Amino acid sequence: MAFDATRAGADATELDVLIVGAGLSGVDAAYRLQTECPDKCYAIVEARDAIGGTWDLFRYPGIRSDSDMSTLGFPFEPWDSDVSIADGDTIRQYIQNTAAKYGIDEQIRFGHRVTDANWNSEQACWFVTCQTAAGEQLFRCRFLHVCSGYYNYEAGYTPAFANRDAFGGEIIHPQHWPENLDVAGKRVVVIGSGATAITLIPSLVKDGAQVTMLQRSPTYVVNLPRRDAIAGKLRQVLPKRVAGSVTRWKNILLSMYFYQYARRKPDSTREKILHFARQQLGDAVDADVHFSPSYKPWDQRMCIAPNGDLFRALRKGRASIVTDHIEGFEAEGVRTRSGELLEADIIVTATGLNLQLFGGAELRLDGQPVDTGKRLIYKGMMLDGVPNMAFAFGYTNASWTLKCDLTAQYVCRLLQRMDKRGEAVCIPERHEGVEADDMVDLDSGYIQRAKGFLPQQGTKAPWRVHQNYVMDLAVTRFTKLDDGTMRFQAAPSRSASPTQTATQAA
The missing domain is CATH 3.50.50.60 (FAD/NAD(P)-binding domain)
Structure with missing residues (x-):
């Protein structure tokens, strides 16, 4: 027309x-x-x-x-x-x-x-x-x-999983989370390794779910404090706008420094991130298997675990992690390529946007x-x-x-x-x-x-x-x-x- x-x-x-x-x-x-x-x-x-x-x-x-x-x-x-x-x-x-x-x-x-x-x-x-x-x-x-x-x-990204309709439970994409969903006592498999999955898992554990994180490949995850101690001190001695501006520039410059360092020295950055992951996971989880990506730092966006909440959930056995490909869905859960069946009442496809x-x-x-x-x-x-x-x-x-x-x-x-x-x-x-x-x-x-x-x-x-x-x-x-x-x-x-x-x- x-x-x-x-x-x-x-x-x-x-x-x-x-x-x-x-x-x-x-x-x-x-x-x-x-x-x-x-x-x-x-x-x-x-x-x-x-x-x-x-x-x-x-x-x-x-x-x-x-x-x-x-x-x-x-x-x-x-x-x-x-x-x-x-x-x-x-x-x-x-x-x-x-x-x-x-x-x-x-x-x-x-x-x-x-x-x-x-x-x-x-x-x-x-x-x-x-x-x-x-x-x-x-x-x-x-x-x-x-x-x-x-x-x-309108819709997030979900890969075409084999035999998806065979699963007898509920399949949820985080972009369309049901209101008032009760996960207490439920077996939940979260598919994904990005920011959404890493955010979801500690919260689901807190709500009483038995959670398994299933990832095809690892992601770099860094532990950052939820509270900014320096910002708190600045707010005590400076006017609000001044404290906000100083904190903002502090974080801008720090993030720029760490990004440039990671791009110029990827091997050193990779080892430092992995070292801290090993420390926080202890013997409970093999960090070299589950938190050591094949790509360089910042080839993909890094993920944050505030106060190490994801590491803590894994270390204390409240959640588990599996790194494997998906063979297909079954009535009881997800079958991995290695043959393991991850039983689930709910499958969360935190698979992207x-x-x-x-x-x-x-x-x-x-x-x-x-x-x-x-x-x-x-x-x-x-x-x-x-x-x-x-x-x-x-x-x-x-x-x-x-x-x-x-x-x-x-x-x-x-x-x-x-x-x-x-x-x-x-x-x-x-x-x-x-x-x-x-x-x-x-x-x-x-x-x-x-x-x-x-x-x-x-x-x-x-x-x-x-x-x-x-x-x-x-x-x-x-x-x-x-x-x-x-x-x-x-x-x-x-x-x-x-x-x-x-x-x-x-």
Whole structure:
């Protein structure tokens, strides 16, 4: 069907900026926009009926942050606790409280799932279609900022297990955890070795389950304290914001140091991680078998065991671990390739996520679909040849919010520049000679499965994804916007911003 710009313009809700998603990155983007560009009218569309994104969706036992809260939290609303690894309920409440404090919650349109975003060159704006309970709603915006995360909220990833239907018990994916599920006295097999499995197992043990962790291959697991002792002391002697800022920078620099050390000295890092695992497991579990991956540190994201809870559960015999491939499901449980039957009443498939860009919406330019897998990512936040759109994609080696906050600030710089010069369009343009490479430098299964549609990075700036907060801070705050790659265009004579239209109408 041809796109009718005249009809769309008449029916659409007019905005300067439309933000997609009301999770951490969406609330952050809204704060930056209303603080640094207070003249802009904006709205947030959220597919779900609540604030929080990931932290509202996931409700499995023990759900917690996999990064320290001083960096995962908002820089403008410092995390006010020495609890560094926080539970999901606390994080969700923190996001909701922050949105309410700054009036951001008043700008959210819940139950609005974006299905289509079409850039109209003639009008220099996006027409965004949302599906709601009352039918379709259309938005017309000058700039589109997508903060919808990077995976499919509808369904997680589950491999095709042989004879799955033969199992006589319950099969659960953590992304769809049943409310009020009672596991006390139940035999639970948790399939997986990533952050979700490592989070689940100590909590299931605490709830009285007999748990077996079944992994195809080991993962690097590090023991970190749940509380940040230094943060606690800083909060006693410094104002809240100062203590939060110092703690944040401490953790940023420490994480950068350990990441760089691990990449430059993988063998030494591997041995140190394994040494600590041996110490915490004692003779109860063979760490060399179950916690010694074949890949180098940070080829996949590392997992955290706060206060060593997973190691403690294994050491005390409250949980067991099996490293083997799955032959298939049987009525009584899971049969491994080596022939062992792991009896179960419940099987939890903590087997990963399905990646998805832009909340599953189709991205189009003048009606033509955008093949994101063939586009380069500009400064880790925009796509080559796609005008007036940014998307939040956080770090794989640090807290997600760090990069998303830089993206939000950069968007504000772009809008300020275009307003000052009477421009309506900004387009990152790919030049000849820029070679493409994988955007995400991880071997994780969910990344490998998404290679067909994930954007690529270039081999040199500004197309390079640094995975380094200090470098990105310098790039987004201090480099020229007109860098020879970003092209700016004046407003078409027939196009006016929603703010200008409202002023003229008044």
